[in-house]
Amino acid sequence: MKVRLLATLRNITDCKGVELEAENLQQVIDILIDNYGKDMEDELLEDGELDETITILINGRNILYLDGLETELNSDDKVTIFPQVAGG
Amino acid sequence: MQKTLLINPKKCTGCRTCELVCSLEHEGEFNPSLSRVTMINFPEEIVTIPVTCFHCQEPSCRQACPVGAIEKDDEIGAVVIDDNQCIGCNMCLMVCPIGVISMAGSSSKSHHAKCNLCDGEPECVDFCPGGALEYGRPDEVLWERKKKMAKHLRNLLEEAI
Amino acid sequence: MSGWMGQILRIDLDNEQVTVERLDRQLAKDYIGARGLGTKLFYDEVDPKVEPLAPENKLIFATGPLTGTAAVSGSRYNVVTKSPLTGTIAASNSGGYFPSELKYAGYDAIVFEGKAEKPVYIVIDDDQVEIKSADNLWGKTTLETDNYLRSEYSDKFKTATIGPAGENLVKFACIMNDRERAAGRSGVGAVMGSKNLKAVMVRGTQGVQVANKDKFKQVLKKSLDKIKESGVTNEGLPALGTAVLVNIVNEHGNLPTRNFQEGIFKEAEQISGESLADELLVKNKACAGCPIGCGRVSLVPDGEYEGFGEGPEYETIWAFGADCDIDNLKAITKANFICNELGLDTITMGTTIACAMEMYEDGVLTDEEIGLNLEFGNAQAMVEAVGLTGKREGIGDLLAEGSYRLAERYGKPEYSMSTKKQEYPAYDPRGSQGMGLEYATSNRGGCHVRGYMTSPEILGVPESLDPFTVEGKAEWTKIFQDLTGVVDASGICLFTTFALDAEDIYKLLESVTGAGYTEEEMMQAGERIWNLERVFNAKAGIEPDEDKLAKRLVEKPMPEGPAEGKVVDLETMLDEYYELRGWSSNGEVTEEKIAELGI
Numbered sequence: 010m011k012v013r014l015l016a017t018l019r020n021i022t023d024c025k026g027v028e029l030e031a032e033n034l035q036q037v038i039d040i041l042i043d044n045y046g047k048d049m050e051d052e053l054l055e056d057g058e059l060d061e062t063i064t065i066l067i068n069g070r071n072i073l074y075l076d077g078l079e080t081e082l083n084s085d086d087k088v089t090i091f092p093q094v095a096g097g
Numbered sequence: 098m099q100k101t102l103l104i105n106p107k108k109c110t111g112c113r114t115c116e117l118v119c120s121l122e123h124e125g126e127f128n129p130s131l132s133r134v135t136m137i138n139f140p141e142e143i144v145t146i147p148v149t150c151f152h153c154q155e156p157s158c159r160q161a162c163p164v165g166a167i168e169k170d171d172e173i174g175a176v177v178i179d180d181n182q183c184i185g186c187n188m189c190l191m192v193c194p195i196g197v198i199s200m201a202g203s204s205s206k207s208h209h210a211k212c213n214l215c216d217g218e219p220e221c222v223d224f225c226p227g228g229a230l231e232y233g234r235p236d237e238v239l240w241e242r243k244k245k246m247a248k249h250l251r252n253l254l255e256e257a258i
Numbered sequence: 259m260s261g262w263m264g265q266i267l268r269i270d271l272d273n274e275q276v277t278v279e280r281l282d283r284q285l286a287k288d289y290i291g292a293r294g295l296g297t298k299l300f301y302d303e304v305d306p307k308v309e310p311l312a313p314e315n316k317l318i319f320a321t322g323p324l325t326g327t328a329a330v331s332g333s334r335y336n337v338v339t340k341s342p343l344t345g346t347i348a349a350s351n352s353g354g355y356f357p358s359e360l361k362y363a364g365y366d367a368i369v370f371e372g373k374a375e376k377p378v379y380i381v382i383d384d385d386q387v388e389i390k391s392a393d394n395l396w397g398k399t400t401l402e403t404d405n406y407l408r409s410e411y412s413d414k415f416k417t418a419t420i421g422p423a424g425e426n427l428v429k430f431a432c433i434m435n436d437r438e439r440a441a442g443r444s445g446v447g448a449v450m451g452s453k454n455l456k457a458v459m460v461r462g463t464q465g466v467q468v469a470n471k472d473k474f475k476q477v478l479k480k481s482l483d484k485i486k487e488s489g490v491t492n493e494g495l496p497a498l499g500t501a502v503l504v505n506i507v508n509e510h511g512n513l514p515t516r517n518f519q520e521g522i523f524k525e526a527e528q529i530s531g532e533s534l535a536d537e538l539l540v541k542n543k544a545c546a547g548c549p550i551g552c553g554r555v556s557l558v559p560d561g562e563y564e565g566f567g568e569g570p571e572y573e574t575i576w577a578f579g580a581d582c583d584i585d586n587l588k589a590i591t592k593a594n595f596i597c598n599e600l601g602l603d604t605i606t607m608g609t610t611i612a613c614a615m616e617m618y619e620d621g622v623l624t625d626e627e628i629g630l631n632l633e634f635g636n637a638q639a640m641v642e643a644v645g646l647t648g649k650r651e652g653i654g655d656l657l658a659e660g661s662y663r664l665a666e667r668y669g670k671p672e673y674s675m676s677t678k679k680q681e682y683p684a685y686d687p688r689g690s691q692g693m694g695l696e697y698a699t700s701n702r703g704g705c706h707v708r709g710y711m712t713s714p715e716i717l718g719v720p721e722s723l724d725p726f727t728v729e730g731k732a733e734w735t736k737i738f739q740d741l742t743g744v745v746d747a748s749g750i751c752l753f754t755t756f757a758l759d760a761e762d763i764y765k766l767l768e769s770v771t772g773a774g775y776t777e778e779e780m781m782q783a784g785e786r787i788w789n790l791e792r793v794f795n796a797k798a799g800i801e802p803d804e805d806k807l808a809k810r811l812v813e814k815p816m817p818e819g820p821a822e823g824k825v826v827d828l829e830t831m832l833d834e835y836y837e838l839r840g841w842s843s844n845g846e847v848t849e850e851k852i853a854e855l856g857i
Contacts, residue, residue, distance in 0.1 A: 013505075013509070015502075015505045015506055015509070015532070016494055016497075016498055016502050016505075016506070016531070016532070017489075017493050017494060017497055017498070019532060020497075025527065025532075062489050062718075064717075064718055064722075066509055066510065066820075068820060069509055069510050069511045069819055069820025069821075070820050071718075071722065071724075071725075073722050073724075074724050074726075089509045091505075091506055092489050092493070092494065093488070093489040093490050093494065093717070093718065093719065094489065094490055094493075094494030094495075094498070094502045094503070094506065094717065095490040095494065095495065095502075095503075095713060095717050095719055095753070095756045096494075096495065096499070096500030096501065096502050096503040096531075096552070096571075096572045097500055097503070097572065097573070097683075097706055097707065097710055097712065097752075097753075110541075110542050110543060110544035110548075110551040111543060111544055112544035112545065112546060112547060112548045112549065112551065113355070113358075113546045113547060114328055114547055114548075114549065117327065117328035117546075117547055118328050120465065121328065121468065121471065121474075121475075124465060125467075125468070125471060126465030126466060126467050126468065127326055127327045127328060127465055127466040127468070128362065128463070128464065128465030128466070129358075129362065130362065130462070130463040131463075131465065138355075138413075140404065140408070140413075140436075140437055141405075143540075143541070143543060143555045143566075143567075143568065202465070224328070224482070226482070226544075226548075226549030226550075226551070227544075227551070
């Protein structure tokens with residue numbers, strides 16, 4: 010599936026997103042941390058849990074209104090991850 | 098080694114916080130016209146540069162002062178005017194090549210508004226959000242800059258390999 | 259007085275008379291300043307039925323008690339007048355250096371009244387005020403005007419000026435200060451133009467007093483720490499500017515595309531904050547006293563869209579980009595620069611072009627009529643249309659009236675994506691219900707900076723709310739609107755609220771003014787400002803049935819993406835909102851409410 014990374018997360022990955030295979034979001038997080046190391050871990054996790062300031066969307070829907078990290082994924086789903094940002 | 102104030106104009110976003118906290122500290126009000134540090138704006142190029150006393154090694158103001166009221170404080174690195182001795186003749190203001198000695202506000206006890214590095218804890222440095230103003234031993238401050246440049250070069254080399 | 263300077267400058271342009279009045283302490287406390295104080299002064303002095311471009315309308319520049327202080331981003335002023343675009347109260351907010359300088363010259367506000375016989379500009383040098391002929395400046399761009407004035411006087415002066423758009427009474431002309439900061443919305447620049455007032459320049463040497471210096475420094479430190487700790491204000495905004503939102507809002511399926519026909523712009527990446535930073539960004543730029551520095555300085559080095567200046571912001575990128583189906587960031591940036599030079603609100607400009615594009619594609623506007631190929635996606639035509647509008651040439655004369663009057667002229671007002679004749683900004687409320695309520699109830703028409711519900715619904719700040727539901731949205735909207743009133747009135751920037759809460763703002767306000775506010779009183783001042791604006795609008799003939807949205811948003815389901823099938827459930831939220839506001843069930847401000855707030 011496609012995982013898109015936005016805003017300052019791209020400073021870590023140096024790319025706009027990655028293609029990977031995962032059954033649920035927890036696996037996505039694990040793979041990202043495996044691939045990008047401590048910088049990614051510091052961004053995504055706080056005391057081992059998903060950092061509250063990280064937003065994850067599945068097909069544009071915030072996982073807070075789905076099943077959180079347990080949300081199951083299909084191979085054609087689009088995952089979007091970004092840190093807390095604002096503008097206007 | 099003596100500490101000094103260093104300006105890094107590249108980091109200046111033009112927010113003028115330095116002027117505001119300086120005037121608050123020394124005049125008790127927000128008033129850039131009485132600030133010891135002044136942000137100079139070049140609007141066409143959209144560039145801003147903070148200018149303040151450079152605390153010269155050979156201060157012209159000290160040489161010009163007829164009553165010997167100006168000394169360099171070696172501990173904090175500041176060229177300071179002794180208010181008790183100063184007679185308000187404005188010679189220092191006239192000879193300063195940087196133009197950073199100005200007339201004090203009407204409510205001030207001093208005759209002049211001039212940076213004294215806040216007795217070693219400069220407010221402007223403390224509050225500068227962009228890190229454009231630094232205060233420290235020049236070798237340490239410059240070391241950090243050198244390191245940053247070296248890191249940049251290292252990354253370029255890595256890419257080249 | 260601390261915080262306030264205690265003086266109001268009144269400039270009668272009919273008789274070239276300048277007077278200085280004392281600011282009433284209680285009035286200042288009750289309405290704080292800027293948007294609040296300006297609106298109160300305006301309300302007390304001007305007939306709500308006044309024709310906006312007539313000499314009887316007044317134009318007020320008002321600062322807040324925190325303007326000119328180091329209170330985080332205390333750099334703002336509001337331009338208050340009756341809007342020629344909406345017929346409602348207009349309060350347009352801008353930062354930069356000019357607002358602080360106005361305080362240093364000794365004034366909380368300037369009231370301009372009447373109309374100069376010939377074009378003039380005004381020089382304010384502390385207590386010396388001169389009215390000078392602007393014959394040689396009329397027709398000049400904002401940058402040319404600023405260049406001339408600074409070279410003629412001292413470059414220590416700060417200026418606010420209109421461009422040709424304001425002179426030509428374009429209904430959404432803005433007032434530009436410090437070259438490229440804009441009091442952008444609702445056509446305040448046209449009112450300035452109608453008064454033959456080209457520019458105001460100001461220089462001051464007086465100080466803003468602080469009631470409790472030690473307390474202030476302590477509160478400031480804490481506030482700055484919060485701003486540093488917040489990813490929004492310490493990383494996101496400095497690194498990517500407001501345009502960081504392009505991708506994020508698009509991923510939610512809420513980025514209005516092709517005049518709000520769709521919610522996903524396929525080429526969003528190309529016009530995103532990330533792309534801007536990679537391709538055009540030169541550096542960041544901050545307003546006075548601001549630790550965030552969201553401003554962008556951009557350069558298009560060569561080619562047909564060559565240019566250098568400030569911008570583009572998120573809203574601008576969207577209006578000229580996704581809303582017009584244009585993915586050329588250089589063209590968008592160029593359109594922004596032209597708007598700055600001519601003095602045009604980028605949001606209404608872009609969305610009016612988008613509206614015209616849809617009318618053109620549907621055959622309502624024809625080639626012969628407009629002489630421009632206004633197909634969606636035509637970047638060249640878009641940039642050309644901006645220039646024509648500022649000068650009111652060709653099709654520009656029609657566009658200069660804004661999207662509502664353009665569409666209404668052809669009997670098709672439904673093409674205009676606006677409330678109270680002011681165009682919406684860059685969030686489709688079908689996928690962000692609370693934002694729909696904000697658009698519908700905003701006292702100046704379609705607007706995002708009166709109660710920014712995008713913050714909880716899309717950005718999760720201060721907490722996350724489900725963007726698709728309506729429960730609780732009325733209450734959130736009310737609180738946001740009242741707090742925004744306080745922030746605007748105090749003279750700091752709304753962006754601080756991404757990191758600071760009401761208590762922080764209260765402490766800043768109270769330590770500077772020492773006016774004896776309680777936090778509740780401060781919030782009540784926000785509610786007072788909101789209700790006063792509403793009362794003015796009612797007297798101006800803007801009735802509660804104007805609290806509505808463009809038909810498309812309430813009747814036509816979003817065609818695709820995460821919000822597919824959604825419309826805005828406005829009625830439900832509106833009923834709850836009126837009740838929470840303590841208004842009648844059909845939205846009138848009650849006598850009891852007026853008495854309670856002491857309006």
